[in-house]
Amino acid sequence: MLNFHIYPADTLRKDQVKDAQGLAQQTSVETQRLRDEVHHLSIIAQAMWELLREKNGTTDDELKKKITEVEFEKAKAYTASTLKCQKCARIVSIKSKTCLFCGEKIEHKEIFPM
Numbered sequence: 080m081l082n083f084h085i086y087p088a089d090t091l092r093k094d095q096v097k098d099a100q101g102l103a104q105q106t107s108v109e110t111q112r113l114r115d116e117v118h119h120l121s122i123i124a125q126a127m128w129e130l131l132r133e134k135n136g137t138t139d140d141e142l143k144k145k146i147t148e149v150e151f152e153k154a155k156a157y158t159a160s161t162l163k164c165q166k167c168a169r170i171v172s173i174k175s176k177t178c179l180f181c182g183e184k185i186e187h188k189e190i191f192p193m
């Protein structure tokens with residue numbers, strides 16, 4: 080004879096609510112940690128910029144130009160390292176063997192894949 084555990088619907092919902100509340104709490108703590116880290120990195124970037132400006136005489140316009148160049152290079156590198164899934168058309172890493180979204184095998188057409 081099969082032995083089933085049957086929980087009252089109310090107990091199951093309470094457990095699910097408790098799990099969701101725990102997950103929400105963890106997410107909130109992680110979000111705050113990331114905000115603190117971004118704030119700290121922002122302070123470091125500003126301090127480094129002020130040192131560079133004071134000691135080298137680098138201007139704000141030169142910094143803005145360099146930021147644009149770096150953004151462009153990053154975007155180019157990102158585009159070069161991605162492929163479009165043949166099945167779901169989502170962007171996947173060139174290093175992937177299968178699509179993370181639909182599981183389709185990724186066809187590598189280049190001779191020397193990254």
Ligand SMILES: [Zn+2]
Nearest residue numbers: 164167178181
């Ligand atoms: Zn896909």
